[in-house]
Amino acid sequence: MQLLDGKALSTIIKSEIKQQVEEWTATGGKKPHLAAILVGNDGASETYVASKIRSCEEIGFSSTLVRLNPDVTETEVLAAVQTLNNDADVDGFIVQLPLPKHISENTIMEAIHPAKDVDGFHPINVGRMCKGLPAYLSATPFGILEMLQRATIETSGKHCVVIGRSQIVGLPMSILMQRNANPGNCTVTICHSKTQNLKEICQTADILIVALGRPEFVTADYVKEGAVVVDVGITRVADPSKKSGFAIKGDVNFADVAPKTSYITPVPGGVGLMTICGLLTNTLKATRKEIY
Numbered sequence: 001m002q003l004l005d006g007k008a009l010s011t012i013i014k015s016e017i018k019q020q021v022e023e024w025t026a027t028g029g030k031k032p033h034l035a036a037i038l039v040g041n042d043g044a045s046e047t048y049v050a051s052k053i054r055s056c057e058e059i060g061f062s063s064t065l066v067r068l069n070p071d072v073t074e075t076e077v078l079a080a081v082q083t084l085n086n087d088a089d090v091d092g093f094i095v096q097l098p099l100p101k102h103i104s105e106n107t108i109m110e111a112i113h114p115a116k117d118v119d120g121f122h123p124i125n126v127g128r129m130c131k132g133l134p135a136y137l138s139a140t141p142f143g144i145l146e147m148l149q150r151a152t153i154e155t156s157g158k159h160c161v162v163i164g165r166s167q168i169v170g171l172p173m174s175i176l177m178q179r180n181a182n183p184g185n186c187t188v189t190i191c192h193s194k195t196q197n198l199k200e201i202c203q204t205a206d207i208l209i210v211a212l213g214r215p216e217f218v219t220a221d222y223v224k225e226g227a228v229v230v231d232v233g234i235t236r237v238a239d240p241s242k243k244s245g246f247a248i249k250g251d252v253n254f255a256d257v258a259p260k261t262s263y264i265t266p267v268p269g270g271v272g273l274m275t276i277c278g279l280l281t282n283t284l285k286a287t288r289k290e291i292y
């Protein structure tokens, strides 16, 4: 079994981006600027956004955090989006999800200008990705592709099973794994809450990507000997022994599953850390106008 080490790989990728920023600005290019809108004060979202902002500082980007109260109206969020759409200094921005229930995430995502949509959630970017056109890939799929590619894992002709059909992970991941590219060229099965015989389907996976948000759901009996297992789960579970009061759990029971795999991502220290690299890569592309 080999560990797909997101901590080590994300450090390498961030230093690569930092180098590219230095070269770009040394030749007169504009310093990349990422902005984030954070609505409310959900603990996990606070942590993720703080980490995104910190990463910007590390690699030489400017960053702006726009905080809105949890009781803000949809119209007010749309106004904040328009302000960033119109701000020529901001190259790309994100609206951290989830949003409070009274705000439509789809409405907000559609309001972001596609050229500044560095999360890759706008229907134009999703559509371009589906058609194989240049587009911002969303952060988690980017991170997973990067891990597979840099570990030179053969994906062509393999059976890839994706558990979860979310707009952010499961759906784009399934599309990217079947496209004619490397990584890609898989036969893909996408499973969800209504799937019958889930365990039997998973047992046929050469590559199993788990993104359903149920801590330690996948046990060894779901996994074929020698499979590649990618765990996208990051759930906070109460743990009084930790200073923070919680532990982060993946969707895979690591201790049980790891001995059966050829490669596996740990949680924490796996896919989660790679996602920020996707966001930073997209922001640099936005600054250099590589897609639009």
Ligand code: GUN
Pocket: 094, 095, 096, 097, 098, 119, 139, 140, 168, 275
């Ligand atoms: N919430 C969980 N993952 C993400 C992400 O990749 N982008 C945004 N904007 N919100 C998220």
